[in-house]
Amino acid sequence: MYTLLIVYASWYPFTGWRDMGLQPWDYLWARLPYYWTGFDLWTNIVGYAPFGAFTVFALYPRIRSYWAVILSTIAGIALSVVMEGVQTYLPTRIPSNLDLITNSCGTLLGALLGAWTGRYFLRESRLLELRRRWFSREASRGLVVIGLWPLALIYPQNHLFGLGHLVPPLSSLLSDLLDTPIDLATWWTNSAQLTAEQYWLAEIIVTACGLTGAILTMLLLLRKQAPRNALTAFYLLAAVFIKSLACALFFAPENAFVWLTPGAAGGIIIGGLMLAGLSFAPPTAQRRIAGLALIFSLLATNAVPANPYFVSTLQTWVQGKFLNFDGAAQFLSVLWPFLALWFLYHPVHRKAAAPK
Known part of the structure; x- marks a missing residue:
């Protein structure tokens, strides 16, 4: 469900699709944008942090520790690459390699937080006991x-x-x-x-x-x-x-x-x-x-x-x-x-x- 919300927020309003002569991966090698705000950076980090944590939780108990962090971070990076690349065909959206960097940092931060709090939520959690x-x-x-x-x-x-x-x-x-x-x-x-x-x-x-x-x-x-x-x-x-x-x-x-x-x-x-x-x-x-x-x-x-x-x-x-x-x-x-x-x-x- 959270992934679905990310997709919707990244591609909204889903109208005006057209080919503007750019490849969906051109933004990866472009120069970092000149104009950005701290609000944009923190929004991207905070928006992808839950994805990293939820992915770590979802992998438990088959995959744990740093392997869960690595796989969660790779999944977040892949998701962000696709979200930004498809924005190439939306006139109202601008693909940004800075957004990709901040989204990836948010995923990594969330994955680390998920691995650190996993034992409180998944193994020794009073919330889990109340859930049962x-x-x-x-x-x-x-x-x-x-x-x-x-x-x-x-x-x-x-x-x-x-x-x-x-x-x-x-x-x-x-x-x-x-x-x-x-x-x-x-x-x-x-x-x-x-x-x-x-x-x-x-x-x-x-x-x-x-x-x-x-x-x-x-x-x-x-x-x-x-x-x-x-x-x-x-x-x-x-x-x-x-x-x-x-x-x-x-x-x-x-x-x-x-x-x-x-x-x-x-x-x-x-x-x-x-x-x-x-x-x-x-x-x-x-x-x-x-x-x-x-x-x-x-x-x-x-x-x-x-x-x-x-x-x-x-x-x-x-x-x-x-x-x-x-x-x-x-x-x-x-x-x-x-x-x-x-x-x-x-x-x-x-x-x-x-x-x-």
Whole structure:
């Protein structure tokens, strides 16, 4: 999943592909760029460091110590070479050997950190013991899914927890295919006008269903002896914290809680009441209700026209130096509901998580 995010951030916005008469490896022998900033350097290092650490963890226990560091670093260098080389065919991107150097340094730093912390996370870790005690043995894929949910909330949504908004990316895709500007959101807004009360009700429904689907997906991974209430509260608070931090960073510090509208607050309350009862339901019922809640939230998110307040708010979304991160955040925001549904309805996952 992290590799996929690197690919998306490196090649975003995936439009305007053309051959400019350069070879994809010419940047390797070019002179180092004259203009660069410390922010760019640290972004590349920090962006590739988790890749190095995750690769070391993934190789364990077959490959350990310095061999894991070497292989992880080679993998990071190879990935960066491909990412930079393909940028040769994107007019909006510039391949850079300085980026390759900083990406490689980030991978090496992350690999060294992963090798140093491996015994704390993989062999003698209290977190690993809690993982075995609180979560089911087959919960690994589910942990990836629920771990991405708070990150998917970074990008602004029409409604709180209303992930999977397909209208903007579909408009962009159709515009590229037909070579003419197409805005599905404008067409839908002109054909369906809602009152303020209807917008408020739609936000309550989407928020409640999105919250219920995500939390029930997390509860499906827990064993009976796990502190369900504490983990649920921590999970929800972590999502709220990341959402507020993103709003403060990309809008303004005073807008950290701009997402807490009356409709969102009502949806959180209703979703909490639903979860209070559903937390005692059998796992099979939880799985089905979680899937239905996510499907209903997905349908409502794409069926309800964008709130004019949300449209004006999105116009103040500051991309700036985070332009590539903005594309990755939007991609994750659209992808997450489908990833969760894949986990909930896949036969292998249903069979593995079935009570013994």
